[in-house]
Amino acid sequence: MEHPIWYLWRDGVAEGPFPAGQIQRWILLGRVRREDSVSPDGEEWGRVEDWSEELIPEVLRADLTDPYNLQRLEAARRWADERVEDDPEAVAVERREEDEGDRPRMRSLHRRAFGEPGDRGAWRLVVAAAVVVALIGGAWWAAPVDRPLEPDCEAGPAPGVNWSYCDRAGVELAGKDLRGSRMRDTQLQQADLRGANLEEADLSFALMGGADLAGANLRGARLFGTDLRGVRLERARMAGANMAYANLRGADLGRVDLSGVPLGSAIWVDGRTCAPESVGECD
The missing domain is CATH 2.160.20.80 (E3 ubiquitin-protein ligase SopA)
Structure with a gap:
């Protein structure tokens, strides 16, 4: 069961409710930690980690030893910090849809650039990073974003x-x-x-x-x-x-x-x- 709103316990005070998308954004930007206390109703409390699938963005749950996932994480953090919309939950949904649509193409590019494990030359890393950045930049500039x-x-x-x-x-x-x-x-x-x-x-x-x-x-x-x-x-x-x-x-x-x-x-x-x-x- 997904919970649309959440309460956050900070400095001995319960704050909220906040939309789930806002909590995810704070986690992505490091303003809320995995060990912080949250609650979907103000009564049942637990750590962010206890609701990992609902609150911790998929990019943070991925294997961050993979350079591809690191690139995705950097892009997600930039979007979270720069995008300004009226409805943070709608933005979170939009980003997930964008990620789902681009993932197969980006993974294919990643395999082409890096090859199989053990065949990852420095020049391949540079080429892959350039491709990923170009894709991310194109999506970012194409989106109707308010850049404060x-x-x-x-x-x-x-x-x-x-x-x-x-x-x-x-x-x-x-x-x-x-x-x-x-x-x-x-x-x-x-x-x-x-x-x-x-x-x-x-x-x-x-x-x-x-x-x-x-x-x-x-x-x-x-x-x-x-x-x-x-x-x-x-x-x-x-x-x-x-x-x-x-x-x-x-x-x-x-x-x-x-x-x-x-x-x-x-x-x-x-x-x-x-x-x-x-x-x-x-x-």
């Missing part, structure tokens, strides 16, 4: 700023213009964002527990999988936002209009999990 700039954690608040993965906990940003900013996986606990303009901002999987977003403009913002526990959202403008899989336990939603906002599998203010098809209200 590197995060700049020292940059000041401004439209389009890239603070992804940065630690901005407790930052004072009341009234700031942060339109189109990138703050995926950013630490924003206890941040003051009252009246801030976060229109079209990407806050997916950000940690925002206890932040103050009263009166903020969150139109079109991506809040997919965002930790919003105890957040104050009073009078925030949410039209066009996406809050699927977000954790809203204890959040203040006074005078907030969520009409049309996806809330699928989100944790509601009272702790219940919304139905996958929930929109505008937690069903």
Whole structure:
């Protein structure tokens, strides 16, 4: 049985839920380890290793003494770090389909370049690496990928700023213009964002527990999988936002209009999990 969402135990605190694709991405990038504790329901806990087939990407379970598999792993990590999509689970499925389609052709090229075991000259290794890189590069450039700039954690608040993965906990940003900013996986606990303009901002999987977003403009913002526990959202403008899989336990939603906002599998203010098809209200 496959589990679509997972909880993660870190620093003595249960975090989540997160889509399975996001956990796989973190594992691929080394942000979650095989020995870390995870749970599909918040009650049954075990190591990532215990759910290896569900959570550990196939490229990490392959024989990494094979140069071909190492090339695939490097490509998968680059894609995981550079691809930005609205739905991480869809991206994970897309990547698996791409891998399945290319595997026979790439293995054939690998055999031609390397030959049988014991016949692997240095020049063959160079040729094989060049072929694999060319294939990967072609697939990467052909895909509809948003290629963000590197995060700049020292940059000041401004439209389009890239603070992804940065630690901005407790930052004072009341009234700031942060339109189109990138703050995926950013630490924003206890941040003051009252009246801030976060229109079209990407806050997916950000940690925002206890932040103050009263009166903020969150139109079109991506809040997919965002930790919003105890957040104050009073009078925030949410039209066009996406809050699927977000954790809203204890959040203040006074005078907030969520009409049309996806809330699928989100944790509601009272702790219940919304139905996958929930929109505008937690069903």
